[in-house]
Amino acid sequence: MDTIIRPTSTQDTQHYSDHDGDTQQSALQQARNLPLPSKSDMLRRAASVEHFWHQNSQLLEQAWAEWETTEHDLPVLDDSLFDPTLRDVVTQAWRTPSTETAVKNLWQEILPDVYQGQLFDPAQLSTLRRYLQAIADANIPIRPPYGIALNSNGAMLDARSSGYLATPNFQAFYHRVMNQYMRPIARLLFANVYGYDTQTFGFSIQYQPTGDTSLQLHTDASAVTMNINLNLPGEDFTGSEVDFVDRHLGQTKRAIFKPGMAIIHRGSVPHAAHPITSGKRTNMVLWLYGDNMQVPRGVGLNSHIDANQRWTDTHSQPDNFAPF
Numbered sequence: 001m002d003t004i005i006r007p008t009s010t011q012d013t014q015h016y017s018d019h020d021g022d023t024q025q026s027a028l029q030q031a032r033n034l035p036l037p038s039k040s041d042m043l044r045r046a047a048s049v050e051h052f053w054h055q056n057s058q059l060l061e062q063a064w065a066e067w068e069t070t071e072h073d074l075p076v077l078d079d080s081l082f083d084p085t086l087r088d089v090v091t092q093a094w095r096t097p098s099t100e101t102a103v104k105n106l107w108q109e110i111l112p113d114v115y116q117g118q119l120f121d122p123a124q125l126s127t128l129r130r131y132l133q134a135i136a137d138a139n140i141p142i143r144p145p146y147g148i149a150l151n152s153n154g155a156m157l158d159a160r161s162s163g164y165l166a167t168p169n170f171q172a173f174y175h176r177v178m179n180q181y182m183r184p185i186a187r188l189l190f191a192n193v194y195g196y197d198t199q200t201f202g203f204s205i206q207y208q209p210t211g212d213t214s215l216q217l218h219t220d221a222s223a224v225t226m227n228i229n230l231n232l233p234g235e236d237f238t239g240s241e242v243d244f245v246d247r248h249l250g251q252t253k254r255a256i257f258k259p260g261m262a263i264i265h266r267g268s269v270p271h272a273a274h275p276i277t278s279g280k281r282t283n284m285v286l287w288l289y290g291d292n293m294q295v296p297r298g299v300g301l302n303s304h305i306d307a308n309q310r311w312t313d314t315h316s317q318p319d320n321f322a323p324f
């Protein structure tokens with residue numbers, strides 16, 4: 001069971017001289033005092049915004065690590081978040097890869113190259129949501145995803161993105177979702193993905209009628225995307241269905257996310273989110289793709305992969321380039 005925790009500095013680097021020279025501020029204090037780029041600059045993707053996140057990325061990483069040590073009531077993110085049925089068969093498949101069919105059987109194909117399943121246990125989701133709320137209340141600048149639209153309540157989740165959610169606890173959990181669950185499941189469901197799954201990327205999104213409401217039809221630059229709903233049971237919304245389109249069949253599948261439900265699809269499948277009309281929808285979107293952003297094209301490559309290879313960690317180095 002391999003979890004990668006990005007190194008964060010624990011030695012006495014938590015104090016910096018501030019500009020006046022004689023007082024010392026911790027990384028956390030400095031991060032909280034940073035003047036944020038304006039929303040309009042963010043929306044028009046001004047160069048100064050990219051510069052802000054890049055310039056402050058180390059400070060922010062240290063601030064998040066420091067913050068986590070000062071927050072004593074933070075919930076711990078661990079394997080209890082996963083749906084227990086899925087968790088059991090995934091654990092078994094890591095031990096005995098030939099049992100992987102039990103994992104595959106938990107994913108229902110709703111359109112070619114689009115599967116639906118239960119990733120998280122709805123009863124445990126409040127742990128993750130409390131953690132994310134604490135992050136939102138931490139008063140540390142966090143970078144919203146603005147690849148397709150600016151999502152003001154979202155966050156970048158992967159270390160490749162400056163300004164990402166860099167707490168060690170969240171990062172350990174994120175890598176667990178990616179490495180223990182998403183990658184082997186992607187290899188199991190999609191031919192030719194093996195090898196185009198070495199790099200990870202992720203962000204969270206939140207739609208609400210007064211903010212970011214929809215997303216136009218697009219494809220992802222990923223080999224595989226896993227989109228997981230984090231709404232709590234009873235935290236209802238209307239609208240915000242996600243359409244997946246199969247141009248070949250001329251079919252559209254309209255998906256309605258339920259708490260803890262995940263849709264895993266090839267990035268090449270066009271999809272769009274309808275406007276939300278009431279409530280909020282909170283999702284975590286995770287990508288896998290190959291080194292140098294390669295994604296599988298056509299059939300034939302890497303198709304003869306066996307169960308043992310699917311349930312094997314990948315040891316590629318993160319390339320640190322962010323798709324957006």
Ligand SMILES: O=C(O)CCC(=O)C(=O)O
Nearest residue numbers: 215220227242273283285
């Ligand atoms: O609204 C959704 O759940 C889909 C999000 C999405 O496709 C994306 O962020 O690329």
Ligand SMILES: [Fe+2]
Nearest residue numbers: 218219220271
């Ligand atoms: Fe997408």
